Amino acid sequence: MTRRPPPAPVPIPSPAKARAMVEARDGRQCARCPQQGTPWHVDHIFPLWLVDPIDPERWRYWLLDNLQTLCASCHQAKTNSEAASRAKIRRIVSKVRTPMGAKRKARARRPALPF
Ligand SMILES: [Zn+2]
Numbered sequence: 001m002t003r004r005p006p007p008a009p010v011p012i013p014s015p016a017k018a019r020a021m022v023e024a025r026d027g028r029q030c031a032r033c034p035q036q037g038t039p040w041h042v043d044h045i046f047p048l049w050l051v052d053p054i055d056p057e058r059w060r061y062w063l064l065d066n067l068q069t070l071c072a073s074c075h076q077a078k079t080n081s082e083a084a085s086r087a088k089i090r091r092i093v094s095k096v097r098t099p100m101g102a103k104r105k106a107r108a109r110r111p112a113l114p115f
Contacts, residue, residue, distance in 0.1 A: 018042060018067060026069040032078075035071035043070045047082055 029036045
C-alpha cells in the first residue's frame with residue numbers, strides 16, 4: 001500500500017481578504033436566518049477548537065468552504081452553543097481523569113508490605 005503525498009499547501013488569505021471573498025460569495029446573507037445586510041460576521045463552520053492538531057487534513061479549516069456569513073445574532077447563538085459544548089466536554093474529561101488520579105493517590109497511601 002502506498003501513501004498519498006500530502007496535499008499541496010493552500011494559500012491562506014488574510015482575514016480581510018477572506019471576509020471580502022465571503023461577502024462576494026454570500027452577499028451578506030445570513031446562512032441561518034433571513035437577515036441580510038445587517039452587521040454580519042464571518043464564521044468558521046467547523047470550529048477551530050474541534051480541529052485535531054495532528055489531523056493531516058486540518059488545513060481544511062482555513063478554506064473558504066469552511067467559512068459562512070452569519071448575522072451578529074446567529075453568530076452569538078452559535079458561539080454560545082459551542083461554549084456550552086466545550087464546557088460539557090471539559091466536565092466529562094475532568095470526571096474521567098479524577099478517578100484515575102484518586103486511585104494513584106490511594107495506592108500511594110497504602111502501607112508497605114511487611115516483607
Ligand atoms: Zn442570522
